[in-house]
Amino acid sequence: DVQLVESGGGLVQPGGSLRLSCAASGFTFSSYPMTWVRQAPGKGLEWVSSVSGPGGTTHNADSVKGRFTISRDNSKNTLYLQMSSLRADDTAVYYCAKHDIRQQLASPFDYWGQGTLVTVSP
Amino acid sequence: ELVLTQSPGTLSLSPGESATVSCRATHSVSGSYLAWYQQKPGQAPRLLIYGAAYRATAIPDRFSGSGSGTDFSLTINGLEPEDFAVYYCQYYENSPLTFGGGTKVEIK
Numbered sequence: 515d516v517q518l519v520e521s522g523g524g525l526v527q528p529g530g531s532l533r534l535s536c537a538a539s540g541f542t543f544s545s546y547p548m549t550w551v552r553q554a555p556g557k558g559l560e561w562v563s564s565v566s567g568p569g570g571t572t573h574n575a576d577s578v579k580g581r582f583t584i585s586r587d588n589s590k591n592t593l594y595l596q597m598s599s600l601r602a603d604d605t606a607v608y609y610c611a612k613h614d615i616r617q618q619l620a621s622p623f624d625y626w627g628q629g630t631l632v633t634v635s636p
Numbered sequence: 637e638l639v640l641t642q643s644p645g646t647l648s649l650s651p652g653e654s655a656t657v658s659c660r661a662t663h664s665v666s667g668s669y670l671a672w673y674q675q676k677p678g679q680a681p682r683l684l685i686y687g688a689a690y691r692a693t694a695i696p697d698r699f700s701g702s703g704s705g706t707d708f709s710l711t712i713n714g715l716e717p718e719d720f721a722v723y724y725c726q727y728y729e730n731s732p733l734t735f736g737g738g739t740k741v742e743i744k
Binding site: 559 | 680
Protein backbone atom coordinates (compact mmCIF):
# COMPACT_ATOMS: atom_id res chain seq x y z
CA ASP A 515 0.00 0.00 0.00
CA VAL A 516 1.12 3.54 -0.71
CA GLN A 517 2.08 5.43 2.43
CA LEU A 518 3.23 9.00 2.85
CA VAL A 519 4.32 10.10 6.32
CA GLU A 520 5.25 13.71 6.98
CA SER A 521 7.44 14.86 9.85
CA GLY A 522 9.39 17.89 10.97
CA GLY A 523 6.59 20.30 11.81
CA GLY A 524 6.49 22.32 14.98
CA LEU A 525 6.64 25.78 16.50
CA VAL A 526 9.16 28.20 15.02
CA GLN A 527 9.75 31.90 15.50
CA PRO A 528 9.22 34.39 12.67
CA GLY A 529 12.32 34.52 10.51
CA GLY A 530 13.29 31.00 11.49
CA SER A 531 13.81 27.85 9.45
CA LEU A 532 12.39 24.36 9.41
CA ARG A 533 12.79 21.28 7.23
CA LEU A 534 9.84 19.02 6.56
CA SER A 535 10.24 15.42 5.44
CA CYS A 536 7.86 13.02 3.76
CA ALA A 537 8.77 9.34 3.88
CA ALA A 538 7.24 7.38 1.03
CA SER A 539 6.65 3.66 0.63
CA GLY A 540 4.59 1.26 -1.43
CA PHE A 541 5.49 2.62 -4.87
CA THR A 542 8.53 3.35 -7.03
CA PHE A 543 9.26 6.74 -5.50
CA SER A 544 11.69 7.97 -8.14
CA SER A 545 9.13 7.51 -10.90
CA TYR A 546 6.57 9.97 -9.59
CA PRO A 547 6.52 13.73 -9.19
CA MET A 548 5.72 14.89 -5.69
CA THR A 549 4.12 18.03 -4.30
CA TRP A 550 3.66 19.95 -1.06
CA VAL A 551 0.24 21.48 -0.39
CA ARG A 552 -0.58 23.52 2.70
CA GLN A 553 -3.74 24.48 4.53
CA ALA A 554 -3.88 27.37 6.96
CA PRO A 555 -6.20 26.86 9.95
CA GLY A 556 -9.81 26.99 8.78
CA LYS A 557 -8.79 27.84 5.22
CA GLY A 558 -8.60 26.13 1.85
CA LEU A 559 -5.85 24.22 0.08
CA GLU A 560 -2.82 26.06 -1.30
CA TRP A 561 -0.28 24.49 -3.64
CA VAL A 562 3.27 25.19 -2.42
CA SER A 563 5.90 23.32 -4.45
CA SER A 564 6.33 20.42 -6.86
CA VAL A 565 9.30 18.37 -7.98
CA SER A 566 9.79 15.96 -10.87
CA GLY A 567 10.60 12.29 -10.33
CA PRO A 568 14.35 12.62 -10.91
CA GLY A 569 14.34 15.89 -8.94
CA GLY A 570 15.74 18.13 -11.63
CA THR A 571 12.59 20.19 -12.21
CA THR A 572 10.90 22.17 -9.48
CA HIS A 573 8.07 24.67 -9.32
CA ASN A 574 7.16 26.98 -6.46
CA ALA A 575 4.22 29.20 -5.61
CA ASP A 576 4.98 32.91 -5.72
CA SER A 577 4.18 33.11 -2.00
CA VAL A 578 7.19 30.92 -1.13
CA LYS A 579 9.67 31.68 -3.92
CA GLY A 580 13.11 32.47 -2.61
CA ARG A 581 12.19 31.14 0.85
CA PHE A 582 11.20 27.48 0.39
CA THR A 583 13.11 24.76 -1.46
CA ILE A 584 11.62 21.43 -2.45
CA SER A 585 13.96 18.48 -2.97
CA ARG A 586 14.00 14.72 -2.85
CA ASP A 587 16.38 11.89 -2.08
CA ASN A 588 15.30 8.98 -4.23
CA SER A 589 17.79 6.67 -2.53
CA LYS A 590 15.92 7.26 0.73
CA ASN A 591 12.41 7.51 -0.75
CA THR A 592 12.03 10.86 0.97
CA LEU A 593 10.68 14.25 -0.07
CA TYR A 594 11.79 17.43 1.67
CA LEU A 595 10.68 21.02 2.05
CA GLN A 596 13.31 23.39 3.40
CA MET A 597 11.56 26.47 4.72
CA SER A 598 13.37 29.67 5.70
CA SER A 599 12.44 33.27 6.53
CA LEU A 600 9.22 31.91 7.94
CA ARG A 601 6.32 34.27 8.51
CA ALA A 602 3.11 34.06 10.49
CA ASP A 603 1.13 33.46 7.31
CA ASP A 604 3.14 30.28 6.66
CA THR A 605 1.31 28.71 9.62
CA ALA A 606 -0.50 25.72 8.19
CA VAL A 607 -0.77 21.97 7.96
CA TYR A 608 1.65 20.86 5.26
CA TYR A 609 0.70 17.82 3.21
CA CYS A 610 2.89 15.89 0.82
CA ALA A 611 1.11 14.37 -2.15
CA LYS A 612 2.02 11.89 -4.87
CA HIS A 613 1.19 12.61 -8.48
CA ASP A 614 -0.91 10.02 -10.24
CA ILE A 615 1.09 9.45 -13.43
CA ARG A 616 4.71 8.39 -13.78
CA GLN A 617 7.01 11.27 -14.72
CA GLN A 618 4.11 13.60 -15.40
CA LEU A 619 3.90 16.75 -13.31
CA ALA A 620 0.60 17.54 -15.05
CA SER A 621 -1.31 14.88 -13.17
CA PRO A 622 -3.61 14.93 -10.13
CA PHE A 623 -2.65 13.88 -6.62
CA ASP A 624 -3.79 10.34 -5.92
CA TYR A 625 -2.26 9.87 -2.47
CA TRP A 626 -1.75 12.32 0.37
CA GLY A 627 -0.02 12.13 3.71
CA GLN A 628 -1.81 13.06 6.93
CA GLY A 629 0.02 16.34 7.23
CA THR A 630 2.36 18.04 9.67
CA LEU A 631 1.53 21.29 11.44
CA VAL A 632 3.88 24.24 11.19
CA THR A 633 3.20 27.13 13.55
CA VAL A 634 5.11 30.37 13.12
CA SER A 635 4.77 32.49 16.23
CA PRO A 636 7.00 34.50 18.61
CA GLU B 637 -2.86 33.81 -13.64
CA LEU B 638 -5.70 31.32 -13.47
CA VAL B 639 -8.22 31.70 -10.63
CA LEU B 640 -10.83 29.04 -9.86
CA THR B 641 -13.99 30.30 -8.18
CA GLN B 642 -16.24 27.77 -6.53
CA SER B 643 -19.90 28.29 -5.74
CA PRO B 644 -21.77 28.17 -3.56
CA GLY B 645 -19.54 28.56 -0.54
CA THR B 646 -21.84 26.34 1.48
CA LEU B 647 -24.56 23.94 0.40
CA SER B 648 -27.09 22.80 3.03
CA LEU B 649 -28.83 19.61 2.00
CA SER B 650 -30.44 16.51 3.46
CA PRO B 651 -29.24 12.94 2.95
CA GLY B 652 -30.68 11.55 -0.27
CA GLU B 653 -30.73 14.91 -2.03
CA SER B 654 -28.43 15.79 -4.89
CA ALA B 655 -25.60 18.32 -4.70
CA THR B 656 -24.04 20.33 -7.48
CA VAL B 657 -20.84 22.29 -6.91
CA SER B 658 -19.62 24.75 -9.50
CA CYS B 659 -16.04 25.67 -10.41
CA ARG B 660 -15.51 28.61 -12.73
CA ALA B 661 -12.15 29.48 -14.29
CA THR B 662 -11.04 33.01 -15.17
CA HIS B 663 -10.10 31.81 -18.64
CA SER B 664 -10.81 28.77 -20.76
CA VAL B 665 -8.87 25.68 -19.70
CA SER B 666 -8.57 22.11 -20.84
CA GLY B 667 -10.88 19.76 -19.02
CA SER B 668 -8.17 17.15 -19.24
CA TYR B 669 -6.52 18.79 -16.25
CA LEU B 670 -9.43 19.52 -13.93
CA ALA B 671 -9.75 17.53 -10.70
CA TRP B 672 -12.07 17.42 -7.72
CA TYR B 673 -11.07 16.47 -4.17
CA GLN B 674 -13.07 15.73 -1.03
CA GLN B 675 -11.81 16.65 2.41
CA LYS B 676 -13.38 15.67 5.71
CA PRO B 677 -12.51 17.38 9.02
CA GLY B 678 -9.10 16.35 10.31
CA GLN B 679 -8.32 14.32 7.20
CA ALA B 680 -6.21 14.76 4.10
CA PRO B 681 -7.97 15.45 0.82
CA ARG B 682 -9.02 12.53 -1.37
CA LEU B 683 -9.04 12.52 -5.17
CA LEU B 684 -12.56 12.06 -6.54
CA ILE B 685 -12.50 13.13 -10.19
CA TYR B 686 -9.73 13.78 -12.71
CA GLY B 687 -9.85 14.92 -16.31
CA ALA B 688 -13.10 16.71 -15.39
CA ALA B 689 -15.21 13.59 -15.68
CA TYR B 690 -13.30 10.45 -14.71
CA ARG B 691 -13.82 8.90 -11.31
CA ALA B 692 -10.69 7.98 -9.39
CA THR B 693 -10.17 4.47 -8.07
CA ALA B 694 -12.90 3.25 -5.67
CA ILE B 695 -15.00 6.38 -5.98
CA PRO B 696 -18.75 5.55 -5.97
CA ASP B 697 -20.71 6.27 -9.12
CA ARG B 698 -22.97 8.75 -7.32
CA PHE B 699 -20.08 11.19 -7.88
CA SER B 700 -19.83 12.65 -11.35
CA GLY B 701 -17.98 15.51 -12.97
CA SER B 702 -18.68 17.49 -16.09
CA GLY B 703 -17.93 20.72 -17.87
CA SER B 704 -15.60 22.40 -20.31
CA GLY B 705 -13.99 25.73 -21.06
CA THR B 706 -14.53 27.89 -18.01
CA ASP B 707 -17.38 26.05 -16.27
CA PHE B 708 -17.07 22.75 -14.48
CA SER B 709 -19.25 20.99 -11.95
CA LEU B 710 -19.25 18.15 -9.48
CA THR B 711 -22.56 16.39 -8.88
CA ILE B 712 -23.33 14.01 -6.04
CA ASN B 713 -26.53 12.06 -6.69
CA GLY B 714 -28.19 10.88 -3.50
CA LEU B 715 -26.05 12.26 -0.68
CA GLU B 716 -24.87 9.66 1.80
CA PRO B 717 -23.98 10.68 5.38
CA GLU B 718 -20.27 10.26 4.58
CA ASP B 719 -20.48 12.75 1.68
CA PHE B 720 -20.89 15.78 3.93
CA ALA B 721 -17.49 17.38 3.54
CA VAL B 722 -15.61 20.15 1.76
CA TYR B 723 -14.97 19.84 -1.96
CA TYR B 724 -12.20 21.50 -3.94
CA CYS B 725 -11.57 21.80 -7.65
CA GLN B 726 -8.02 22.02 -8.96
CA TYR B 727 -6.33 22.72 -12.26
CA TYR B 728 -3.13 20.75 -12.69
CA GLU B 729 -1.84 21.32 -16.22
CA ASN B 730 0.98 23.59 -15.18
CA SER B 731 2.37 25.78 -12.44
CA PRO B 732 0.75 27.15 -10.34
CA LEU B 733 -1.39 24.10 -9.59
CA THR B 734 -4.38 26.19 -8.58
CA PHE B 735 -7.12 25.14 -6.18
CA GLY B 736 -10.57 26.61 -5.88
CA GLY B 737 -11.62 28.07 -2.57
CA GLY B 738 -13.75 25.09 -1.57
CA THR B 739 -17.44 24.34 -1.12
CA LYS B 740 -18.77 22.93 2.12
CA VAL B 741 -21.64 20.47 1.78
CA GLU B 742 -23.35 20.38 5.15
CA ILE B 743 -26.32 18.56 6.60
CA LYS B 744 -29.48 20.64 6.60
